[in-house]
Amino acid sequence: MIKLNRTNKPVELTIELQDKLTEEFLKTGKSVWHLDFLKKALLDLSHNKCCFCETNISEESKYLEVEHFHHKDKYKKEVLVWENLLPCCKKCNGTKKDHDTKIEPIIDPSKIDPKKHLRYWRYRIKGIDDIGKLTISVLNLNDQERLVKKRFEIGNAILEKLEQLNELIDDYINGIQTKTLRKNKIVNGTKALIKEGLPNSIYSGTTAAIILTEPEFETLKSKLISIDLWDSELINLNEELIKNGLELYK
Ligand SMILES: [Zn+2]
Incomplete structure (x- = not known):
């Protein structure tokens, strides 16, 4: 879960239409x-x-459900x-059911930053306070089959990619491969990987956490810095990733 910025109400949803419906x-x-x-506006809101x-x-x-945060x-x-209104998948909508969010509040990602209440640990999400814990429970955010397994697969793919990039950069540093083509492959590959952890990508909140906690990422980063390839775009992408x-x- 990541923080979403509530966009303006769609112009088509006039007061008259709202009242009538x-x-x-x-x-x-x-x-x-x-x-x-309405569906289009909700999809825009949540990438x-x-x-x-x-x-x-x-x-x-086809998988979009219009979620009423406070139950309809x-x-x-x-x-x-x-x-x-929020855009929601059928599974989360079905899991949340008729939970009363006014009596027992959970995180509304368009109002509350999930980062303040949730942490990442070994492909699982942990709540650090009551609202965080209740959110995980009400939405079953550690559903083994659907979410934890997916995070594990993402983590594994990230590690594989990082290992490849570290091998490429080692060859580059050792002078085995010094061509521009190789240099671009390393830099562009790193940028593409970081983008997997940014809001436009699926499961970006946990993907970003996985990348940032993977020691191979720190290694790659220091090597890129040491040979002046950690450019301004990478600096910005890395900052967005942390955000x-x-x-x-802990
Ligand atoms: Zn969902």
């Missing part, structure tokens, strides 16, 4: 929020990912309040 929901219980412009688990939900919006059965008048990633649980 809310009224309709109150009378009929119909899912009045199934509106294409096409589930706001909780960061899985991809963009594919023709209890807080009926908020069914079309823009600030109450995005969950800190290590």
